[in-house]
Amino acid sequence: MDVDWLISDEGRAVIAALRGVDPLRAREVVPDLSAQRVAEALTQAQHRPADFPLTLVTIDGIQQATPPAVAARRAQRLAESGVRTIVDAGCGIGVDSWAFAKAGLHVIAYEVDPVTAAVARANLPEVVDVRHGDATTAELPADAALYVDPARRLQHRDAQGRPIRVHDPQRWSPPWSWVLGQAHDRPVVARIRPGHRDLPENIEWHCSSIGRSLVDATAWFPPLAAVPRRASVFQNDGWHEVAGSPESAGIGEAGAYIVDPDPAIVRSGLVGNVAHLVGGRLLDPRLAFITCDDHPPQWVGRSMRVVEQTSIKGIAASCRRLGIDSATLWARGFDTLPRTGVRHGQRAIVVAARIGDPRRSVAWVGHSA
Numbered sequence: 001m002d003v004d005w006l007i008s009d010e011g012r013a014v015i016a017a018l019r020g021v022d023p024l025r026a027r028e029v030v031p032d033l034s035a036q037r038v039a040e041a042l043t044q045a046q047h048r049p050a051d052f053p054l055t056l057v058t059i060d061g062i063q064q065a066t067p068p069a070v071a072a073r074r075a076q077r078l079a080e081s082g083v084r085t086i087v088d089a090g091c092g093i094g095v096d097s098w099a100f101a102k103a104g105l106h107v108i109a110y111e112v113d114p115v116t117a118a119v120a121r122a123n124l125p126e127v128v129d130v131r132h133g134d135a136t137t138a139e140l141p142a143d144a145a146l147y148v149d150p151a152r153r154l155q156h157r158d159a160q161g162r163p164i165r166v167h168d169p170q171r172w173s174p175p176w177s178w179v180l181g182q183a184h185d186r187p188v189v190a191r192i193r194p195g196h197r198d199l200p201e202n203i204e205w206h207c208s209s210i211g212r213s214l215v216d217a218t219a220w221f222p223p224l225a226a227v228p229r230r231a232s233v234f235q236n237d238g239w240h241e242v243a244g245s246p247e248s249a250g251i252g253e254a255g256a257y258i259v260d261p262d263p264a265i266v267r268s269g270l271v272g273n274v275a276h277l278v279g280g281r282l283l284d285p286r287l288a289f290i291t292c293d294d295h296p297p298q299w300v301g302r303s304m305r306v307v308e309q310t311s312i313k314g315i316a317a318s319c320r321r322l323g324i325d326s327a328t329l330w331a332r333g334f335d336t337l338p339r340t341g342v343r344h345g346q347r348a349i350v351v352a353a354r355i356g357d358p359r360r361s362v363a364w365v366g367h368s369a
């Protein structure tokens with residue numbers, strides 16, 4: 001990959017000219033360029049999001065990158081915690097390093113892959129000390145905190161060109177045992193797979209979502225850990241947060257609203273805390289459905305205003321009576337999704353859940369709140 005050419009005036013102009021162009025027509029747009037340069041410029045034109053803060057991407061790099069809004073928030077918190085120097089052990093194309101530098105931290109970024117390191121260097125000129133090399137064998141400054149977002153995929157792809165995910169944390173790169181070892185010596189924040197279980201007791205487990213999509217999970221080791229669990233939810237108006245130890249909530253009948261909590265809240269284990277926050281309770285201790293009587297804030301999840309309670313068999317009749325010809329189903333606790341007898345659509349919401357002891361199936365018909 002000719003990084004110098006891609007960031008030159010000509011390279012930037014070609015990338016701009018190829019944005020939105022059918023790849024099969026790319027050679028026609030820039031007929032005098034070599035096939036190699038057209039392909040490299042096309043990758044940028046196709047894969048770099050318009051609002052991306054960095055100049056260059058690689059396909060693997062953008063797929064693994066932290067969403068910039070999440071990286072910025074994390075960096076801000078690190079700066080406010082008193083961290084001054086941070087090592088980014090596996091910086092990829094550099095989103096987290098960019099955010100650390102923007103928050104005023106001194107950043108030393110290691111990247112083992114030579115092409116990715118060259119891209120990171122082009123993306124972070126002057127502001128970050130990008131070093132091509134293996135962070136696990138480098139001598140790291142004693143006073144530096146460590147940020148690590150391990151590669152959780154193999155270097156090569158499968159026969160269909162898809163990334164091959166690595167589930168064993170010891171085979172992540174850097175491996176998880178190295179991360180745990182570093183945490184004895186320095187403050188560490190590690191970006192991890194949301195389902196990762198091999199975590200020490202004293203860490204802070206932090207999940208973040210954007211637009212109801214879980215986009216980030218991190219372990220904050222002591223002394224950076226502030227609470228056992230934290231969930232951050234990004235909505236149009238900014239970040240919202242709930243943090244603390246997981247609390248259990250009361251169980252009760254459905255009230256005026258049913259909330260399907262945001263995935264960051266569910267994955268951080270803070271559903272009970274949010275039930276308290278909205279003055280509500282759970283429909284069942286095993287299911288992440290909150291119910292409450294006052295309109296819940298939008299950020300806690302998608303909510304429905306209950307119109308009537310029914311049985312699974314009664315859903316179709318309820319909808320007919322209420323003049324509802326299509327509905328979206330939110331179901332929990334079933335082995336297979338129940339049949340509602342109502343066309344899928346946006347006119348209304350049907351919540352179906354297996355609740356109680358012994359379990360019984362209950363449904364509620366209502367509207368988006």
Ligand SMILES: C[S@@+](CC[C@H](N)C(=O)[O-])C[C@H]1O[C@@H](n2cnc3c(N)ncnc32)[C@H](O)[C@@H]1O
Pocket residue numbers: 061064065066089090091092093094095096110111112113116133134135136149150151152173174
């Ligand atoms: C998940 S990506 C990092 C993405 C980055 N946080 C971002 O937001 O752009 C992990 C990167 O670590 C690099 N890497 C893996 N093992 C490494 C090691 N031992 N030393 C340095 N870099 C490493 C990989 O090549 C890959 O680019």
